[in-house]
Amino acid sequence: MRAYYFDNLPGDQRLPHDFNPSRPVDPDTLQSIKVESWYIPVEGHEDKLDGVAKERDYRNRDVIEISKNGLGDIYEEKLKGFYKEHIHEDEEIRYILQGGGFFDVRQAPSDQWIRLAVSAGDLLVIPAGIYHRFTVDERNLTRTVRLFKDEPKWSAIYRGTESESNPHRIEYIKSISVAA
Structure with missing residues (x-):
């Protein structure tokens, strides 16, 4: 993963x-806003991902593919929804299996x-409350494992x-x- 400041250009x-x-x-800046990341090679990732899930008390998971082929006519609409600034009440934990994209986080x-x-x-x-x-990157594809503490859900609270x-x-x- 590479982290850098977003240029805010249209x-x-x-x-x-x-x-x-x-x-x-730098990693210290990410740590200061409680964003964590690490690399697990895709080949043979299951045991390490299971260990992370157990350590963080995640009981469920699913795999989501965001692509033009996979989502068809609703692809652009879904991308707009994911890209609208929001928070969640649970931490968001994602493991990228294929493709890629960008998570943008606000530094407080x-x-x-x-x-x-x-x-x-x-x-x-990504911690709860941030x-x-x-968005996907120019490849227009990401296949991602989403981990959940309980039943799979994605509830956004928009800014x-x-x-x-x-x-x-x-x-x-x-x-x-x-200070708030």
């Missing part, structure tokens, strides 16, 4: 949107976007009054020692 969300020269984000308190470029073998944990969004007063957002801000 254009296709599937492009890298990297500054020139790039403005990389600066509110800058950090872009996380992920590809096959990358495992990413603003984020997702606004409701998200700012959400207890998971408030707890996240406290956990990174940023």
